[in-house]
Amino acid sequence: QVQLVQSGAEVKKPGASVKVPCKASGYTFISHYVHWVRQAPGQGLEWMGIINPSGGSTSYAQKFQGRVTMTRDTSTSTVYMELSSLRSEDTAVYYCARGGRATGGFDYWGQGTLVTVSS
Amino acid sequence: DIQMTQSPSSLSASVGDRVTITCRASQGISNYLAWYQQKPGKVPKLLIYAASTLQSGVPSRFSGSGSGTDFTLTIGSLQPEDVATYYCQKYNNAPYTFGQGTKLEIK
Numbered sequence: 641q642v643q644l645v646q647s648g649a650e651v652k653k654p655g656a657s658v659k660v661p662c663k664a665s666g667y668t669f670i671s672h673y674v675h676w677v678r679q680a681p682g683q684g685l686e687w688m689g690i691i692n693p694s695g696g697s698t699s700y701a702q703k704f705q706g707r708v709t710m711t712r713d714t715s716t717s718t719v720y721m722e723l724s725s726l727r728s729e730d731t732a733v734y735y736c737a738r739g740g741r742a743t744g745g746f747d748y749w750g751q752g753t754l755v756t757v758s759s
Numbered sequence: 760d761i762q763m764t765q766s767p768s769s770l771s772a773s774v775g776d777r778v779t780i781t782c783r784a785s786q787g788i789s790n791y792l793a794w795y796q797q798k799p800g801k802v803p804k805l806l807i808y809a810a811s812t813l814q815s816g817v818p819s820r821f822s823g824s825g826s827g828t829d830f831t832l833t834i835g836s837l838q839p840e841d842v843a844t845y846y847c848q849k850y851n852n853a854p855y856t857f858g859q860g861t862k863l864e865i866k
Contacts, residue, residue, distance in 0.1 A: 685857040699853045744808035745793030
């Protein structure tokens with residue numbers, strides 16, 4: 641079965657970076673784009689960017705340009721989202737999600753990783 | 760960038776009611792529209808894609824319609840387990856913007 645498994649919660653200080661892994665299984669890793677979405681406490685869903693696991697190409701939301709980097713490791717079927725220069729407003733649950741091919745939208749989601757930014 | 764606006768932001772309805780949520784795109788997106796359900800403390804779940812196609816396993820009381828700029832999600836007969844926040848999302852191209860969400864409660 642398709643699974644996207646993320647790492648556990650992180651606590652970071654302002655100015656630091658966080659790198660969140662998302663390990664895919666149950667499907668051909670390079671056949672589906674992977675997206676990152678975040679959700680601040682009590683807030684809605686915010687799309688951050690997309691990575692093509694096949695070639696590694698990326699596209700980021702303008703809001704995160706210069707601060708976010710998405711990469712992949714095809715040997716372990718894992719995509720990574722690194723966010724730098726963290727501030728308190730970055731406190732959120734970060735999700736990876738698989739882009740559907742035959743379907744549209746995001747058909748499978750990771751369980752989410754809570755990143756707390758606090759001094 | 761195209762903006763996605765949902766209405767209402769919240770609503771309260773009774774079990775068995777027909778419920779409609781609207782999503783408007785600031786520019787045409789053809790039918791590249793998905794709906795998600797997020798129950799409290801849970802991961803979002805894809806309900807509908809291509810504006811009107813039900814994702815596998817989703818109850819048939821959920822339906823979607825629309826094309827271009829105006830879309831609707833309808834729950835034919837509201838059930839207690841439908842308490843959640845619902846989001847629309849465009850996916851024709853980046854950025855894959857979500858609507859702000861509609862919180863649905865039982866009256």
